Amino acid sequence: MSEERKISMAVIRRLPRYYRYLGELIDNDISRISSRELSERMKVTASQIRQDLNNFGGFGQQGYGYNVEYLHAEIGKILGLDKTHKMIIVGAGNLGQALANYQSFEKRGFKLIGIFDVNPRLIGMTIRGIEVYDIDVMEKFVKEQEVDIAMLTMPKENVRETANNLAEWGIKGLWNFSPVDLYLPKHVQVENVHLSHGLMTLAYKIKDQSLTENEED
Amino acid sequence: MSEERKISMAVIRRLPRYYRYLGELIDNDISRISSRELSERMKVTASQIRQDLNNFGGFGQQGYGYNVEYLHAEIGKILGLDKTHKMIIVGAGNLGQALANYQSFEKRGFKLIGIFDVNPRLIGMTIRGIEVYDIDVMEKFVKEQEVDIAMLTMPKENVRETANNLAEWGIKGLWNFSPVDLYLPKHVQVENVHLSHGLMTLAYKIKDQSLTENEED
DNA sequence: CCCTTTCTGTCAATCTTTTAACACTATCAT
DNA sequence: ATGATAGTGTTAAAAGATTGACAGAAAGGG
Secondary structure (H helix, E strand, O other): OOOOOOOOHHHHOOHHHHHHHHHHHHHOOOOEEOHHHHHHHHOOOHHHHHHHHHOOOOOEEOOOEEEHHHHHHHHHHHHOOOOOEEEEEEOOOHHHHHHHOOOHHHHOOEEEEEEEEOOOOOOOOEEOOEEEEEHHHHHHHHHHHOOOEEEEOOOHHHHHHHHHHHHHOOOOEEEEOOOOOOOOOOOOEEEEOOHHHHHHHHHHHHHHHHHHOOOOO | OOOOOOOOHHHHOOHHHHHHHHHHHHHOOOOEEOHHHHHHHHOOOHHHHHHHHHOOOOOEEOOOEEEHHHHHHHHHHHHOOOOOEEEEEEOOOHHHHHHHOOOHHHHOOEEEEEEEEOOOOOOOOEEOOEEEEEHHHHHHHHHHHOOOEEEEOOOHHHHHHHHHHHHHOOOOEEEEOOOOOOOOOOOOEEEEOOHHHHHHHHHHHHHHHHHHOOOOO
């Protein structure tokens, strides 16, 4: 009965990049684009773009290409950016504060409504008008406000427990910045960040490049 | 003449995770582990672990498994963590400051030696003993200190120009946090972060989950 | 010292992802 | 109108990644 679903994560993870490029095209008043031209800008194959988009239906038109504004909006819908997501930050340290200051999340429908910490020196503070609350009131807050997403920017020692609690209180997604892998019931989606992994990968690439450097063609 | 190189990025990007798990095993005084047991902890297949490690040579022993400390050290070497990398941060805003406070980079051989900004109010400040310098002196600094890696945490307007300059001044790697894709000569390695992509992917997963939820199996 | 068990390295099979090819449709200039 | 060009959706082929299977080496117990 269910229609052909099951889109691979590889595809999904490319959508935000398409979305970003299309946003830039809109800013530059470009209203139509072909897969070929987009592929040149993005340094991917045109085939991949067409293949990816076709997972969700025919957005383009032969002989014309894609309407930029329409495609941008459609990808936004696929990603769920047409809905508002209520977010909180757990851990008002440096990273938490940095993320609280990101303006651009708001534009995509991600609305920060509270920040929580254990540190009495931070509680009561406000960041961009958002208050830092005592973590003791988080349960009540999450349940009453029906928070959708929590950004976890706290010490790794407490992350697992906090994540489990949030899951129980009905949170739908966790954006986890601590170096711990979280395994939660499947009604809670998790996206782990692991900043340090990127840095290590970079170190590898640097080493590898310097080894390859003086190799013949 | 060159030996069997060409290891896929898919493999490389898993190494930091192995490295982290092995580090935790060391902390727990576990000195040997089999691919099967590690696979259970990491929720991957044992076959994948063996296949991945074998790209770099035989680290294990039949009937025994892997020596945790040795394997940890070897993966560290593969990633280039046995070398010290001199780093700078360009952009002393919230994110720059947050990253400057990350203690754990130091442990992996990443040594922050300077922070740069245009804002006179920030210049002269120090973060964890690291000074914030005027961006005008960056060229001299990068050349004299032979900086390896720059973390780019600045407004996207100036990123491309800064990246090109740094490339010219001999930097080896860029860890780019701005929502811009950088294309540079191949002696400069780039690792883009795009935090917002993760958040959008999370939004997709939440939406997808709520759709799938009440499907019969 | 020998037998059983464990567990690797590796080869082969399967599954997934990417790229190429092309039939066919809309556009656009004349 | 019409022919040439542009450009999609889609199918098929190629490339890449993951998993399974197993021969045989080392470990460990009696």
